[in-house]
Amino acid sequence: MTLRPANLSPLFASVASLPGVGVGTSLFLSQLEIQRVLDLLWHLPSGILSRQYLPHLSLSEPGQTVTLQVFIKDVQQKNPRAKGPQQVRLICVDAKGIPLHLVYFRLSSQQLEQIVALGETLLVSGKLERFQGVFQMVHPDHVGRVGDEAKWAGTEALYPLTKGLTHRRVQGLVKKALERATPLPEWISKEVLGRYGWAPWHEAVLKVHAPQTEAHLSPSDPCRTRLAYDELFAHQLSLLLMRRTQQEKPGRCLISQDPSLHDRFLGLLPFTCTWDQTRAMADIKAAMESDRAMVRLLQGDVGSGKTVVAFASLLQAVGAGAQGALMVPTEVLARQHAKTLLPWAAALGLKGACLTGSDKAKDRRWIYEGLKDGSLSFIIGTHALIQDEVVFKDLGLVIIDEQHRFGVEQRLKLVQKGKSADVLSMTATPIPRTLMLASYGDLTSSTLREKPAEREPIETSLISLERLDEVMDRIKSALVQGHKIYWVCPLIDESEALDLAAAEARFSALKERAGDASVGLVHGRMSALDRDAVMERFRAGEISLLVATTVIEVGVDVQDATLMIIEHAERFGLSQLHQLRGRVGRGHKRGMCLLLYAKDLSYTGRGRLEVMKKSQDGFEIAQKDLHLRGGGELAGARQSGLPHFRLANPLLMMDLLELAHDEAASLLTSDPTLESDAGKRARVLLHLFLKIQATRYLSAA
Structure with a gap:
């Protein structure tokens, strides 16, 4: 991939590079996921404020944001001799003599002098409150001279805030960020732009930060929709790039030299496998025997028998002379799997082991040696498997249980311990199609919905x-x-x-x-x-x-x-x-x-x-959960590792998600390496949404 385009560099600078942003402000901004200047562009307004000019206070109500002319009658300081910022109250009246107090809890002497220097007649704008029967304005948004009202007219964007930040502060920072944004080459096809009537990227960014009505805050606003599509398109493009690169890698062709292993294993089971299990085992076997590296997802409902399918997959690798590894997120799960799988292995004349972070050094030593010399056919373990001391003689299959619980780097580190190792990810959380597409793109998957016949409903x-x-x-x-x-x-x-x-x-x-x-x-x-x-x-x-x-x-x-x-x-x-x-x-x-x-x-x-x-059907329940609660609250979405989006909600934008997937697939079909003009424009998009680095993780599924 190419280096980042020069005109994007100002957007990728730290937010601390903006004037007036110190360590404290940077810390507050980080609470809003704002670390780069670019993040300010993705921090969209959540409300609007219209400033209404009033000739006098008798026309107003507490809670209104107003602009009006007032006259200073007195300045009260809580402790005039104190050094540093202090509490100040400016006693004012409007044109009809109605009192208005301007209250500052921390105002420096220099700031007070600047206000007083404006003269006895001020133009103020802010939110009205009533305290002890008197109108007051706490920390007015604007204080200026009569005639400044034109500067404050119109609507203002209001942003999500956190402690330590005000709307004025965030508005100012967003304005600085917008000044660094420049027009970019268009990565959306003319056909799609025309169909939806979307504005160019730069124009859309400027408009979403200048909403004039409540409708402009809606996810269905054309400018917001366009930016949401950009994010979905970048995500789908990166997923497809990784998937296709992985699929083009030569596979191990793991053909078992002992076909009886599989049949003998099934003979150990005190039950008959379901049709779903049988089909999943056959599909995984075919994928492992192919000349392309396998990257596959096995998703199954609670109690549907994923462990049996996983062990059958390990036997396929072992039968072909390779080793297998099953990585799980906790020691409890590791020891639980070991309690089930190791007796099966022993009955088949195979040797496996379990490795966790709490194992003693002497117990680890023989495991390390067994993996290195090949006397251990497979290993079950936690994050301990990614340690440098773990070296395989020939790792052919990596199975990652509850794969979203591991970081990409962790998954990659284990996969890279083998040469073109096949990868099978497992999840016990049924994933509706929307989540599947948003999380994994077109990743090949096997699904277990049936329960063993002897499993009674709860x-x-x-x-x-x-x-x-x-x-x-x-x-x-x-x-x-x-x-x-x-x-x-x-x-x-x-x-x-x-x-x-x-x-x-x-x-x-x-x-x-x-x-x-x-x-x-x-x-x-x-x-x-x-x-x-x-x-x-x-x-x-x-x-x-x-x-x-x-x-x-x-x-x-x-x-x-x-x-x-x-x-x-x-x-x-x-x-x-x-x-x-x-x-x-x-x-x-x-x-x-x-x-x-x-x-x-x-x-x-x-x-x-x-x-x-x-x-009792997890897939039916997950779909109803998605329908009833929506994406923002769906626990299953978090459990299944749904990526974090800043601008898009794929669960509520299924049509947009499918369009992004289809457009990404079409582009890569005609230009697999993104070398054409359209491909180079798409590279800019990948940089913009930090997807370029995803190509480093092509093997991590």
Whole structure:
């Protein structure tokens, strides 16, 4: 790829390069994801302000933003002799003698002198308030001479703010950023521009920061739509570039020299594989045997049997004389997989191992040696697999479970330990088509929807929180009957601290009622090692009741857990509820799930929870979640690793997303290396949205 075009360089300068932006302001701006000058262009207005000129205050109401002429009668300083900024109150009246106080909480002596130097008659503009029966204007937006009103006329853009920033400050910074933006070569085809009537990029950027009506703030505004399309087009183009480059790489042609391995493995299973599993195994086998490197996604509903498909894929690599690696996000999941996969391997005469961050040096040593000399056919592990000490004799297949939990660099580092290694990513979160396209482009995937025939549906009940005491009282008898129970505490305003407080309070209350049973607690502020230790005690039966925030890992398999209680279920996304429900009923005992809801639950909220009661299909639930809640709140979107967009909401812009995908595919079909005039213009777009570096990660899926 080419170097960044020179006319983009001013936009990629640090925001600290703008006049008056010091360390403090830079820190405040970073809270709004503004670090480069370019980020100010993507920080779109969220409101507008029209300044109305009034001849006198009798025509106004508190809360209005007005411009009017006033006369200074007195200047009151809280401590005139104090050094530094201080509180100042300018006592003024309007043309009818109605009082107006201009209040400054921190005004320097120099700033006060500048105001007084304007004369006794001022023109002021700002938001009116009423305090103790008197109109006041706290920190007026503008103070000037009569005749300045023309400068302040019209509408102003209002921006999302954070502590330490004002609208005037952000407006000024955006203005400076816009001065650095210049017209760019057009990367959108003439046909698409004409169809939607979109303005050129530079004109669109200027217009979105100068809204005149509320309609200009809508996502459907043509200028906003055009910029959203630019972001989606850049994203789809980068995904397709990576995918096609990967597909053009020569594959390993991993053809098993021992076809009986697969059949012998299936013979070990105490059940018959579903049609979905059989088809997925066949598709993955064909992809691994091809002369092109495999990059594939395996997505499956809760309990659909992804582990069986993953192990069959490992056997394909091992049968071809290569090694395999399965990387998972937590030690609990690593040891859980090891408990299942290592006995299967031993029964087939193969040797595998499990490697985590907490393993002792002597245990690691033999694993390192086994991977290097090839005596270990496969490895299961956490981030520990990407350490430099881990060297494979011949890594042929990398499987990444819950792949969105790993950074691109981490995935790449493991894949690069092999020579043209095939990559299979797995997710337990069913992904609707919209999320699939936005997250992965046209990535080839296999989907498991069927459940094993012996897997019984989980009985789901909706219970009002008015019956909370009754539910808690029945916990003791459930524990006596041998139930192993999860109690999930509610999300509270996205605050981890409040979530923890709620979990600790519930933990204490349940401990009092649990009798002799052991109660455990896991939450997001625990270290991974401590959390894994509690989960292991729960799995081993040392803990019978586990109180948790939403850190219960996707995929955690406690076979004898039978009861899931979710408090304030209405605060969770449906996909998240489905994942939590899937933690029980995984063994021979039937699972139950109680969804506790607030007594004032709305009709719509009740309808959402009824979906959980009626359906066990994660894909159906994910689609309904997407429809009911939209993209901004969809828990499943976050769980499935949906990329972060600044200008576009792909979940609400499906038509635009599909157009971007089709246009990107068309461009790369005619110009795979982006060397044509249209391709070079598209390169500018990739630079603009920081997608150029994506080409470094072609193998990381």
